[in-house]
Amino acid sequence: MLEIIDHGRICEVQLNRAPANALNRELIAKLTEQLLVAGRSCDAVVVSGRDGMFSAGLDVPSLLQEDREAMADFWRLFSKLLNTIAFMPVPTVFALTGHCPAGGIVLSIFSDYSIMCGGKYKTGLNETQVGLVVSPIIKNALVRLTGPNTAAKILVAGSILSAEEALAIGMIDEIAEDPKAAVKRSIELCQQWIALPSNAMLMTRALVRQDLHALFDHEHSIGVDAFLQLWFSESTQRTLKELVQRLQNK
Numbered sequence: 001m002l003e004i005i006d007h008g009r010i011c012e013v014q015l016n017r018a019p020a021n022a023l024n025r026e027l028i029a030k031l032t033e034q035l036l037v038a039g040r041s042c043d044a045v046v047v048s049g050r051d052g053m054f055s056a057g058l059d060v061p062s063l064l065q066e067d068r069e070a071m072a073d074f075w076r077l078f079s080k081l082l083n084t085i086a087f088m089p090v091p092t093v094f095a096l097t098g099h100c101p102a103g104g105i106v107l108s109i110f111s112d113y114s115i116m117c118g119g120k121y122k123t124g125l126n127e128t129q130v131g132l133v134v135s136p137i138i139k140n141a142l143v144r145l146t147g148p149n150t151a152a153k154i155l156v157a158g159s160i161l162s163a164e165e166a167l168a169i170g171m172i173d174e175i176a177e178d179p180k181a182a183v184k185r186s187i188e189l190c191q192q193w194i195a196l197p198s199n200a201m202l203m204t205r206a207l208v209r210q211d212l213h214a215l216f217d218h219e220h221s222i223g224v225d226a227f228l229q230l231w232f233s234e235s236t237q238r239t240l241k242e243l244v245q246r247l248q249n250k
Helices: 025-041 068-086 103-108 136-146 148-157 163-169 179-194 198-208 210-214 224-231 234-249
Strands: 002-007 010-015 044-048 092-096 098-101 113-117 122-124 174-176
Touching: 002 025, 010 025, 010 179, 025 044, 025 068, 044 179, 068 103, 068 136, 068 224, 092 103, 092 179, 098 103, 103 122, 113 163, 113 179, 122 163, 136 148, 136 210, 163 174, 174 179, 179 198, 198 210, 224 234
Parallel strands: 010 044, 044 092, 092 113, 098 122, 113 174
Antiparallel strands: 002 010
């Protein structure tokens, strides 16, 4: 599910769960564990995906089989991953190597920097289109990047965006020509950061991320109850099942 690639002082953690790097319980747990290890053993981390597909988001087909208690546990597990990314002790760059809708882009908005392939690849927080609402902490992390007005517009509409549109609003930081270029540029950026005086760089990084860290101060920010209420509502279950059926018919 993960490939670990050694770039000297930089560790690349590559999502490798065919076909779409969908985020199920096992992948989320493994990624969280590996990031914690990399944060202790490396000077910077790059998170990448498969060529053409960083991650399609949550593994909806498998999650539809879960009961209420299991889904509450899953949402806490996912929130722990977001916390881990936000509090990484070293610079962490996401190389978005292809499509990255919903949960795929959510991971990157808690990182230091994100680089996405341009052209045909799409991203966006399309939760409203499938009957869901992002948690307060995800909304606030997006607002931190795009500003409140822009975040409101794309969240309410559930907009799917091109890389160019995502860059224009600040959802991502840079565009690369292709997946390999996204990884290469991510590594180069990490190399530039770790070449700086270490204490000054890390202390400044911690300073500018204080507002992100503060989003985790309240337990309600992960929105477990609201997530469960919507997930198990009749309309959302129907919409999600129709989505899965369409995907299976392709």
